[in-house]
Amino acid sequence: MIPVPRRSVADRTRRAALAAAAAGLHPGNPGAEAAAWSISQDAASGAPLYEFQCATCRKMSKTSEGGPLAPEVWALRHTALHPSHRSYCSVVTSFWRVALVGEEVRP
Ligand SMILES: [Zn+2]
Structure with a gap:
């Protein structure tokens, strides 16, 4: 059996905060669209x-x-x-x- 790495509390908190912030980008439809956004470093x-x-x-x-x-x-x-x-x-x-x-x- 391959061990599955556990996510830390900080990682879960970060993901929850990002999801909540993303929901704010869609005031009319916060639930369904929340996962459609992501943030990453902009190498360009x-x-x-x-x-x-x-x-x-x-x-x-x-x-x-x-x-x-x-x-x-x-x-x-x-x-x-x-x-x-x-x-x-x-x-x-x-x-x-x-x-x-x-x-x-x-x-
Ligand atoms: Zn100085």
């Missing part, structure tokens, strides 16, 4: 964008597309210039799209 809009912000002086790194390496290097250099500035906030922007299930999403 580009890779995620990464930035770091110094928690002490609020200066921002430049935006880096696809990975956090450049903002991490910026943070290390920023602390080297300002030794008391050691906390940073990472800001990641990713792109998402809502579509009908089975709908072809064009770039």
